[in-house]
Every structure is written in C-alpha cells, then in structure tokens.
Amino acid sequence: MSEFSTGLSKSQIERLSLLLEELGEAQQWIGKILRHGYDSYDPTNQRQGDNKQLLEKELGDVLFAIELLAATDDLDEELIDDHRIAKARKVWQWLHHQGIGKKKYTERHPSIMEGVQP
Numbered sequence: 001m002s003e004f005s006t007g008l009s010k011s012q013i014e015r016l017s018l019l020l021e022e023l024g025e026a027q028q029w030i031g032k033i034l035r036h037g038y039d040s041y042d043p044t045n046q047r048q049g050d051n052k053q054l055l056e057k058e059l060g061d062v063l064f065a066i067e068l069l070a071a072t073d074d075l076d077e078e079l080i081d082d083h084r085i086a087k088a089r090k091v092w093q094w095l096h097h098q099g100i101g102k103k104k105y106t107e108r109h110p111s112i113m114e115g116v117q118p
C-alpha cells in the first residue's frame, strides 16, 4: 500500500506558504482596523506606520504571492480574474451599505459593471 502524497513540490509548498502567511498578516491588520480604526497605530512603534498603511503593505504582499502562484502556473491567472469579475457583478445584492462603493467601483470599472443593475 502506497503512502498518500499531495504531489506538491517543495517550491509549490513554499509558494502556498507565502500566500498563507501574507493572508494571515493582512487579516491581522484588518482586525486592528476593526478594533481601533484606520488611523490608529502601535504607540510603541510609530515608525512602522498606521493600520491603513500596514494593511496596504500586506495586501500588496498578498497580490505578489498570487502573482507568483500564477507565474509558476500553480494557479490559472485568467480563471482568478474571471472569478474576480463574476464576484464584482453579483456581490452587490448581499451588501447592505455599499451604495457609494458600488457607484465608485462602477466609475472605476465600467466595462465589468456593464449591464449590472444600478
């Protein structure tokens, strides 16, 4: 009887680990923002920036990790983008406070929102 293997190479495991780590770091700053606000910062380390800046940094790290997974063909970048567009077109019915958000998103991405109920 053979032992189960995920079939993942060491480099694939490393790339997924990087994404997992960066998602966790982004979650940490989202939690800080929900508890203390965007402008709040760690008073013991003001030089690292406020919560908004730190979330922006970690989301950039997340985007890089996704790009690396796509560049190495672990994940299909076109399918990820298809899912992004599908989400943008259908999520509004489940959001209760995004009137301005939907308007601004539509202004920034008119081709994606073409045909979506205003």
Ligand SMILES: [Mg+2]
Residues within 6 Å of the ligand: 022, 025, 057, 058, 061
């Ligand atoms: Mg990071």
